[in-house]
Structures are given as C-alpha cells and as structure tokens.
Amino acid sequence: xxxxxxxxxxxxxxxxxxxxxxxxxxxxxxxxxxxxxxxxxxxxxxxxxxxxxxxxxxxxxxxxxxxxxxxxxxxxxxxxxxxxxxxxxxxxxxxxxxxxxxxxxxxxxxxxxxxxxxxxxxxxxxxxxxxxxxxxxxxxxxxxxxxxxxxxxxxxxxxxxxxxxxxxxxxxxxxxxxxxxxx
Numbered sequence: 001x002x003x004x005x006x007x008x009x010x011x012x013x014x015x016x017x018x019x020x021x022x023x024x025x026x027x028x029x030x031x032x033x034x035x036x037x038x039x040x041x042x043x044x045x046x047x048x049x050x051x052x053x054x055x056x057x058x059x060x061x062x063x064x065x066x067x068x069x070x071x072x073x074x075x076x077x078x079x080x081x082x083x084x085x086x087x088x089x090x091x092x093x094x095x096x097x098x099x100x101x102x103x104x105x106x107x108x109x110x111x112x113x114x115x116x117x118x119x120x121x122x123x124x125x126x127x128x129x130x131x132x133x134x135x136x137x138x139x140x141x142x143x144x145x146x147x148x149x150x151x152x153x154x155x156x157x158x159x160x161x162x163x164x165x166x167x168x169x170x171x172x173x174x175x176x177x178x179x180x181x182x183x
Contacts, residue, residue: 029161030092030093030094030151030158030161030162031093031094031162032061032062032082032093032094032095032096032162032163032166033093033094033095033096034095034096034127035085035087035093035095035126035127036087037126037127037128037129038126039087039088039089039091039126040087040088040124040125040126040141041085041086041087041088041120041124041125041126042085042086042120042121042123042124042125042148043083043084043085043095043117043118043120043121044083044084044085044086044121044148044150045121045122048154048155049083049084049150049155050081050082050083050084050155051081051082051155051159052079052080052081052082052099053079053080053082054070054077054078054079054080055077055078055080055082055096056073056076056077056078056168056175057076057078057096058076058175058178058179061166062080062096062163062166063163063166063167063168063175064163064166064167064168065077065167065168065169066167066168066169068169069168069169069170069171069176072171072176073168073176073179076179078098078099079098079099080096080097080098080099081096081097081099081114081117082094082095082096082097082155082159083095083097083117083120084150084155084158085120086148086149086150088124088141088146090149092150092151093162094158094159094162095117097110097113097114097117098110098113107134108133108134108135109134109135109136111135112135112136112137113127113136115138116136116138119138119140123140123141123144124140124141124143124144124146125138125139125140125141126138126139126141127139
C-alpha cells in the first residue's frame with residue numbers, strides 16, 4: 001500500500017479562498033425561497049427591495065404569471081411579497097411571503113412571516129416554526145454587528161435572474177397544462 005506523502009496532500013488540496021475570482025458586485029444567481037430555519041438572515045431595509053405580486057407556486061417553485069392568464073389560474077395565484085434577503089453566510093435570495101387570501105380565515109403563518117421580515121430589516125433573525133401557535137417565532141442573533149453585503153442590482157434586475165424560466169405567459173405552458181390534468 002502506498003504511503004500518503006506531503007506532495008500528494010498538496011496536489012489534492014482545495015483552495016479555501018472562496019473570494020478569489022468572485023465578483024461580489026454582480027451576482028449571477030438568486031433563488032426565490034424561504035431562508036433556512038437554521039441560518040440567521042436580514043431583509044433589505046429599503047422599500048424598493050420589496051415587490052408585491054401574484055405568484056403561482058408549483059412543485060415548490062414560484063412562477064410569475066402574465067396578467068392575461070390570471071383569470072385562468074386564479075385558484076392557484078397568491079398575493080405574495082418578495083423580500084430581498086441575505087444570510088450571515090452571504091447567500092442572497094428572494095423570500096416569497098404569501099399574503100392573506102381574501103376568502104380564507106385569518107392565517108397566522110403569513111402574518112408572522114411579514115412581522116419577521118420587518119424585524120429582519122433591523123436585526124439578524126432566524127425563524128422557528130411554532131406548530132401549536134401556528135406561527136413563526138423570531139430568534140434574534142446575539143451579535144448584530146455584521147452588516148449585510150447587499151448586491152448592487154436593482155430589485156427588477158434581481159427578479160429577472162431569480163425567475164428566469166419561471167414566467168407563465170401562455171395558456172399552453174407546461175405548469176398550466178399540468179394543473180388542468182392534460183399532462
């Protein structure tokens with residue numbers, strides 16, 4: 001059996017300087033998803049980094065829907081606020097927080113999520129699900145000194161990236177066909 005040498009270890013070593021070659025000014029990928037409940041995060045404090053729209057959620061993915069198709073898929077659409085969010089680890093995402101459905105009884109999950117988003121404009125927080133209360137609980141970080149490194153793009157530029165390929169503008173879109181039971 002061959003012995004592991006220093007030369008061999010140096011040859012397989014992975015460079016841990018993750019900042020090398022990364023342009024933090026222009027990020028090319030953003031996801032639309034809820035922050036992981038084990039990570040602390042912030043929400044961009046400026047109003048222009050919030051976007052309220054109708055979204056369709058399908059198979060744990062979010063889609064923009066052209067207004068001309070809203071009537072066709074009104075049962076699937078939810079008014080949603082998209083918040084620009086960043087974890088302490090530096091991941092930036094768009095957090096979709098659903099609004100209250102007009103025909104539903106009061107739901108404390110979205111109410112507590114919007115309250116958490118507001119708190120996260122000022123402090124690092126993470127969310128914990130309280131199933132008994134049917135709401136999120138906010139956990140504040142012990143250290144709030146770290147400042148987020150927000151991207152330079154506008155919210156519209158970020159949304160174009162986060163929702164690339166997730167725009168339903170045709171009645172024959174695969175998602176709509178699937179919801180009609182055609183595929």
